[in-house]
Amino acid sequence: MIRMTDIHEAPPEPASIGAEQIEYLEQLARIRLSGEEKERTARDLSKILDYIEMLGELDTEGVDPLSHPVTTEPVFREDKAVNDDRRDAMLRNAPEHKDGCFKVPKTVE
Amino acid sequence: MSISRQNVETARKTGQEFRSGAVPISEHIEKTISGIQKEEPRNHCFVTLFEEQAHKAAIRVAQKLRSKEDCSLLAGVPVGVDDTMMTRGRRTTCGSGTLEHFIPTFSATAVQKLEDAGMIIVGKLNTDEFSMGSLTQTSFFGPTSHPADETRVAGAAAAAVASGVISCALASDTGGALRQASAGCGVCGIRPTYGAVSRLGLAAFASSMDQIGPIASDIRDCAEILNIISGKDPCDSTSVEIDKIDLSRIDSFSLSGLRIGIPSVFFESDTDPFVKASFHEALDALRSEGAVTETFSLKGLDQAVAAYAVISCAEASANLSRIDGIKYGFRAPEAKTLSEVYERTRSVGFGSDAQKRIMLGNYFLSAERYEEYYLRALRVKALIAKGFASAFRRYDVILSPVSPSLAPKKEPYDTLSMFEEDFFTVPASLAGLPAASVPCGKNPDGLSVGLQMIGPHFSEAKIVGAADAFLRIGGGQKTQGGQK
Numbered sequence: 188m189i190r191m192t193d194i195h196e197a198p199p200e201p202a203s204i205g206a207e208q209i210e211y212l213e214q215l216a217r218i219r220l221s222g223e224e225k226e227r228t229a230r231d232l233s234k235i236l237d238y239i240e241m242l243g244e245l246d247t248e249g250v251d252p253l254s255h256p257v258t259t260e261p262v263f264r265e266d267k268a269v270n271d272d273r274r275d276a277m278l279r280n281a282p283e284h285k286d287g288c289f290k291v292p293k294t295v296e
Numbered sequence: 297m298s299i300s301r302q303n304v305e306t307a308r309k310t311g312q313e314f315r316s317g318a319v320p321i322s323e324h325i326e327k328t329i330s331g332i333q334k335e336e337p338r339n340h341c342f343v344t345l346f347e348e349q350a351h352k353a354a355i356r357v358a359q360k361l362r363s364k365e366d367c368s369l370l371a372g373v374p375v376g377v378d379d380t381m382m383t384r385g386r387r388t389t390c391g392s393g394t395l396e397h398f399i400p401t402f403s404a405t406a407v408q409k410l411e412d413a414g415m416i417i418v419g420k421l422n423t424d425e426f427s428m429g430s431l432t433q434t435s436f437f438g439p440t441s442h443p444a445d446e447t448r449v450a451g452a453a454a455a456a457v458a459s460g461v462i463s464c465a466l467a468s469d470t471g472g473a474l475r476q477a478s479a480g481c482g483v484c485g486i487r488p489t490y491g492a493v494s495r496l497g498l499a500a501f502a503s504s505m506d507q508i509g510p511i512a513s514d515i516r517d518c519a520e521i522l523n524i525i526s527g528k529d530p531c532d533s534t535s536v537e538i539d540k541i542d543l544s545r546i547d548s549f550s551l552s553g554l555r556i557g558i559p560s561v562f563f564e565s566d567t568d569p570f571v572k573a574s575f576h577e578a579l580d581a582l583r584s585e586g587a588v589t590e591t592f593s594l595k596g597l598d599q600a601v602a603a604y605a606v607i608s609c610a611e612a613s614a615n616l617s618r619i620d621g622i623k624y625g626f627r628a629p630e631a632k633t634l635s636e637v638y639e640r641t642r643s644v645g646f647g648s649d650a651q652k653r654i655m656l657g658n659y660f661l662s663a664e665r666y667e668e669y670y671l672r673a674l675r676v677k678a679l680i681a682k683g684f685a686s687a688f689r690r691y692d693v694i695l696s697p698v699s700p701s702l703a704p705k706k707e708p709y710d711t712l713s714m715f716e717e718d719f720f721t722v723p724a725s726l727a728g729l730p731a732a733s734v735p736c737g738k739n740p741d742g743l744s745v746g747l748q749m750i751g752p753h754f755s756e757a758k759i760v761g762a763a764d765a766f767l768r769i770g771g772g773q774k775t776q777g778g779q780k
Contacts, residue, residue, distance in 0.1 A: 204659075215658035216613065217620075217638045218651050231652055232659075235712050239602045242672050245595070245679070252674030255504055255534065256681050256728030257490045257753055262533040273401040276385075280398055282627035289622055294634045 203233040307373045307463040307517040314361060314372040321361075321372040321416075325354040328374040328418055332461045340440050341456040343379045344387045345419040350374070357414045368524055371414025375521075376456050376465040379420040380427050381407050381508065382497035390499045391423040391435040394625045394645035404497025405532065406466060406508045406525040413524045418462065422452035425650045426616060427468050427501040430476035430717065433709045434649040441706075443481060444742030448703040451477020453511045458483050464512035464521055468498055470505045471604050472698070472721025478511050478733040479698035479746020484763065485511040486518045489753045490728030491536040493522075494529030500615040502608035505725040515734060515767060519543055519760045526756075541757040549761030551769070552586030557691030559594045565719060567700040574737030574745040575697045581771050589695075592687060596679040597723055603680070604722040605715050606660050606673035612650075613657025619645065652711050681727040688752040693762055696720045698733045698746035724750045734763045736771055747771070 204212070209229045213219055220228055274287060283290040305313075313319040329347050336342060357372045377383065380390050382400035389395045403411070411417065424434040431449040432440040442448035443459040450458075451473060453465035458481035467474040469487040478485030486509045493508045500506060510521035519541045528537040558579070567575075579589055596603070621627035621641030628640030646654070660669040687694060700719055724731040729750050736747035747766070751759040 209655075212655040212658055215662065216651070216655045217617075217635075217642050218646070218655065219639050219643045220651070224648070228648075228652055228655065231711055232656055235605065235652075235656060235715070238712055238715075239605055239669065242599055242602045242606070242669070242676060245599050245676055247672060247675035247679065250675040250678050252671050253678035253681055254674060255490075256677075256726070257534075257536070264530065276399070276401040277624075280401075280624035282621060282625070291622055292631065292633050292637060 204229045204236065305463065306514040307370050307375075307512060308514075308520060310373050310463060311368075311370045314358075321358045322351065322354040324372070325350050325374055325416055325418065328462065332418065332456075335459055335461050338441060338446060339443065339455055339459055339461075340438060341421055341452040341459070341461070342376070342419045343389055343391070343422050343437050346383075346386055346417055349386060350416050350418045353411070353416045357416065360414060368413035368415070370520060370524065373415050373464070374418045374462055375410060375415045376419055376421045376453060376462045377407055377410075377417050378453055378465070378467045379423045380468050380499045380501075381466060382499075383407055383417060383420065386420070388420065389436070391425045391427075391432070391437065392619075392646070392650070393436040394619045394641070396436065396626065398625055400497070402497060404508070405494035405529045407497065409525045410466065410521075415524070421456060421465060421467070423468070424473065425647045426499055426612070427470055427473060427506070428612065428650055428653055429709075429714055430471075430473040431480065431704065433714070434647055436647060439706055442703045442743070445703070448705055448743070450480050450703060454478045454481035454483050454485065457481070457511055457513055463514075464510060464517050466508055466521070466525070467511050469507050469509055469725070470502050471608060471715075471718040471725050474509050474511060475698045475721050475731060475733040475746065475748060476717065479735075479748075480703045480744060482735040482738055482744030482746075483511055483513045484515040484518050484732065484734050485509060486522060486732045486756065486759070487724065487730060488522060488526060488756055489538070489730040491534050492526045492538045492730070492754065492756065494527075494532040494535045496529055496531040500611075502611040503615060504607065504611060505728075515732070515760060515763045516543055516546065518732075519546070519756075522756060538754050539757070541760055546761055546764050549765045550586075551582055551762065551765045554582070554587040554693065554762060555691045556582060556587050556589045557687050557694045558589060558591050558696065559597055559694065560591045561593070561597045562696045562720065563591065565700060567697060568702055570702065570737070570739050571697045571700060571745050575747065578736040578747045578766070578771055579695070581769055582766060585765070585769055590691070592690070594680070594683040594687060594723075596676050596683060599676045600680055600723045600726060601715050601719055603673040603676040604718065604726060605656075606669045607677065607726070609653045609657035610660045610670050611657070613654045613661065616646075616650065616654055621645070649709075649711055649714075677726045680723055684723070684727045684729060684750075685752075692751070692758060694750040696748045696750075698748045702739065702743040702745070720748055724748075729753060730756050730759055732759045732763050734767060734771070
């Protein structure tokens with residue numbers, strides 16, 4: 188079995204998530220956790236990252252990343268709207284709306 | 297124990313009875329809905345029932361049949377739809393508190409096609425929050441009970457079919473949910489080739505792997521439904537036209553000479569002994585019909601779950617950024633500023649599993665980790681796809697169990713173990729391959745095991761043929777004693 192450290196690139200830092208990192212991820216994800224949730228999440232994420240380390244056991248040197256498994260041709264269409272007007276139905280799902288627009292709290296002080 | 301499968305007719309037979317006039321559609325729909333209502337307190341398969349709409353649809357379809365309008369063989373047949381698929385004007389929650397009261401303004405293409413074919417949607421089936429899971433453990437509405445054991449969980453579409461309240465359903469499959477659900481409840485399900493069914497209107501979880509497919513107690517019903525929902529959709533540029541499955545040719549499908557490959561790691565994995573025994577018995581049964589089995593090694597399978605975890609979380613974190621409390625769904629009431637709206641809505645609205653996956657996804661896509669995790673996962677995915685492609689030059693189908701274990705108990709779950717449960721199912725998801733789950737054993741407690749049949753891209757007809765032939769020789773019907 189090849190370990191991370193056998194691979195000739197610089198070994199990545201240990202994949203564990205600490206308090207500081209959790210805060211960074213909360214920021215990126217726009218999610219705020221309570222103190223207790225923070226701890227539990229850090230523990231769970233670290234466990235998953237530990238598991239994922241095994242990606243490094245496989246030699247993928249020279250392999251091109253694959254994003255879509257079934258290749259299709261580029262698809263073109265006329266730049267023309269085909270939807271009917273569903274503004275009112277859509278606005279009914281909005282938490283708040285006013286004059287046909289989505290309403291949000293003040294964004295600029 | 298509330299399985300009364302012997303009374304369940306196939307969807308095709310029900311459709312035939314409607315066409316011949318032997319059974320009125322309205323009456324059948326009424327019976328179906330009261331059957332669901334009776335079982336719901338125990339099973340908890342449905343999030344929303346469309347009682348009124350279904351009755352209206354029944355009248356409409358009956359009229360169409362009477363006037364000999366062009367209708368599918370399944371016209372009038374009641375069907376359940378996983379709640380991650382949009383149903384125009386009818387509540388769609390995606391199993392999430394963020395969308396508890398959401399009413400879509402359009403229907404998913406697959407849903408629309410069912411309704412165009414005259415099928416009647418009786419309600420929306422429970423689902424993991426935005427499909428993140430397999431057996432409804434992460435649903436905002438609580439888990440679905442396994443038909444054979446109330447203390448265990450089940451995928452709702454399969455549980456509803458297994459308990460006999462509906463004969464067929466649409467489900468979604470990203471890392472294996474549709475197959476896991478089918479296997480756990482002893483029914484059939486097909487995850488089609490990526491692109492075979494339009495994803496328009498399926499709430500996006502991991503877009504490069506999400507697919508919609510049928511679940512039914514009968515594999516031919518699955519094929520019939522797949523024929524209805526598949527095909528190119530101008531609104532999903534990854535969708536493609538595929539040949540319809542010719543059901544009249546299924547009877548003549550022979551297992552003799554069928555070349556079956558089994559990746560050797562699938563034998564070495566940590567799998568429940570009963571699952572293992574059932575899988576070996578299935579292989580014996582296939583061999584006794586003249587199929588040829590061979591093991592082979594496929595590079596990357598050991599790492600498939602890890603690659604799947606990275607890719608699915610990365611895509612989910614991007615897809616779920618749309619849940620922001622502005623345009624639809626829940627908004628945290630106490631938020632004062634725009635950024636508080638985002639943060640509080642997502643902190644209160646999402647369940648903890650979704651939050652973890654979103655945070656992980658952000659981590660994998662962050663500038664400093666992108667290469668190490670995301671790109672590496674895509675390279676592993678490339679190796680797996682290549683491995684399958686070369687294996688399919690030697691084999692017609694690749695087999696494995698569907699799940700390494702029997703239906704789990706209703707207990708606190710753990711995100712990592714949910715990923716690990718998908719050990720057998722994620723490889724086909726990563727490679728975009730079609731895969732069916734067919735029942736291949738049931739233990740004395742009524743817990744089922746599924747056999748997974750994976751085929752090359754667009755080989756749905758062959759998979760259905762092989763699955764049907766396997767079921768014909770009794771592969772899925774026997775109840776084993778648990779020995780062996």
